[in-house]
Amino acid sequence: MELTTEFCGMPLENPFILASAPPTASIEMIERAFQAGWGGAVTKTIKPDYMKIEDASPRFHALKEGNRVIGFENFELVSKKDLQYWKNGIKMLRQKWPQKTLIVSIMGDCSRESWEELAKWAEDAGAQALELNFSCPHGMPEKGVGAAIGQNADITRTITAWVSQAVHIPVIVKLTPNVTSVLPIAEAAKKGGARALAAINTVESLTGVDLKTLTPYPKVQGWSTLGGYSGPAVKPIGLRVISQLAQHSDLPLSAMGGISTWSDAMEYISLGADHVQVCTEVMVSGFGIIKHLLAGTLAYMEEMGFSCLNDFRGAALKKLTSHEALTKETKIVPEVNHQTCIKCGKCIIACRDGGYQAISLKEGQISIDRARCDGCALCMFVCPESAISHAKAAER
Ligand SMILES: Cc1cc2nc3c(=O)[nH]c(=O)nc-3n(C[C@H](O)[C@H](O)[C@H](O)COP(=O)(O)O)c2cc1C
Numbered sequence: 001m002e003l004t005t006e007f008c009g010m011p012l013e014n015p016f017i018l019a020s021a022p023p024t025a026s027i028e029m030i031e032r033a034f035q036a037g038w039g040g041a042v043t044k045t046i047k048p049d050y051m052k053i054e055d056a057s058p059r060f061h062a063l064k065e066g067n068r069v070i071g072f073e074n075f076e077l078v079s080k081k082d083l084q085y086w087k088n089g090i091k092m093l094r095q096k097w098p099q100k101t102l103i104v105s106i107m108g109d110c111s112r113e114s115w116e117e118l119a120k121w122a123e124d125a126g127a128q129a130l131e132l133n134f135s136c137p138h139g140m141p142e143k144g145v146g147a148a149i150g151q152n153a154d155i156t157r158t159i160t161a162w163v164s165q166a167v168h169i170p171v172i173v174k175l176t177p178n179v180t181s182v183l184p185i186a187e188a189a190k191k192g193g194a195r196a197l198a199a200i201n202t203v204e205s206l207t208g209v210d211l212k213t214l215t216p217y218p219k220v221q222g223w224s225t226l227g228g229y230s231g232p233a234v235k236p237i238g239l240r241v242i243s244q245l246a247q248h249s250d251l252p253l254s255a256m257g258g259i260s261t262w263s264d265a266m267e268y269i270s271l272g273a274d275h276v277q278v279c280t281e282v283m284v285s286g287f288g289i290i291k292h293l294l295a296g297t298l299a300y301m302e303e304m305g306f307s308c309l310n311d312f313r314g315a316a317l318k319k320l321t322s323h324e325a326l327t328k329e330t331k332i333v334p335e336v337n338h339q340t341c342i343k344c345g346k347c348i349i350a351c352r353d354g355g356y357q358a359i360s361l362k363e364g365q366i367s368i369d370r371a372r373c374d375g376c377a378l379c380m381f382v383c384p385e386s387a388i389s390h391a392k393a394a395e396r
Helices: 027-036 083-096 112-125 153-166 183-191 232-248 262-270 280-285 289-304 315-319 346-354 378-382
Strands: 005-007 010-012 016-018 040-042 060-065 068-074 101-106 129-133 171-174 196-199 203-205 227-230 253-255 275-278 330-336 359-362 365-368 388-395
Touching: 010 101, 016 289, 027 040, 027 083, 027 289, 068 232, 068 280, 083 101, 083 112, 101 112, 112 129, 112 153, 129 153, 153 171, 153 183, 183 232, 196 232, 227 232, 232 253, 232 262, 232 315, 262 275, 262 289, 262 315, 275 280, 280 289, 330 365, 346 359, 346 378, 378 388
Parallel strands: 016 040, 016 275, 040 101, 101 129, 129 171, 171 196, 196 253, 253 275
Antiparallel strands: 005 010, 060 068, 068 227, 203 227, 330 388, 359 365
């Protein structure tokens, strides 16, 4: 079985690369990730030295389910390290790790010179490709960059063209999900000369309010600001964006958003992604998760009889159609496993007040009235014991 793949002409030894974020904030961290087995990395976004970056503290907040981080909010800005630091490090990484893919994420100010100079600098330093950060949703848009670029098709096309004309290496545009539709922005990036798209950056968010002080989180000396949401909670948004891009754009896709397991990654590839990037799960669990990502992917491919990623890349897209085209002639038939049902009554309440009043307790057992049931599947998702299944479908 083959995990190698390629992206814009760059070979990738496996489809897992680190996203531009804290895990790629230093050369030492990127090198440790390479040692651990990651196929490549996108550097934390690098900016010109004259752009001053000051981070607030704290700048993270998380929504948890038990001990697991489900959603992660941040308002961290871009790299605080200077160009000399990155230049030396990028050169060293390219020489020492030629088999790894090193993409440099950049962000200039609003001027042409700024983007052109930074792009040429990164190419000279040894970047194999550039990722243009047009998508950071917090802090940077106040300065007219980040998502302020990626929310405007004209500016996206203009800056992509400045950079594409300035360098010979592939230019990847990283898109924001914080738009009505990503498609006009993707099209603008392509017109500007982008060779590939990366998505998604974080989802603009406000994860909570401290009700004692009536202050939103994260609290910085009594104040807060909007942040960007990442981690498992944003995977459905990332999958949706990638499916739309795969259906409507012919550019290669670097996918991310909420990947924490091998199966999350395979879902993205089945929707047409060329490879995936990971950030939040590495921040929470460390570079070592690459071993599970690789082992799980290989086991899945073996079970499915796939010899390479292309065997199933984009396969799930073929099953994505319009609502109009979905059959309305069948409905699922819920079945209760009476061995595992604990008769907690959650399905009865949910069906009574959020469904079709089809579930009741009869002679001490959960009973479903097939004539009333509309086959919506709510009962299956509220059952704490997974005792309700919908394996069968019947004519309406
Ligand atoms: C703390 C933090 C800092 C980030 N910094 C950057 C950045 O400098 N440049 C960038 O393009 N994306 C940045 N991102 C966004 C990630 O690269 C990625 O697009 C997003 O987190 C979704 O992936 P995930 O769910 O795997 O985290 C950052 C994300 C986090 C959580």
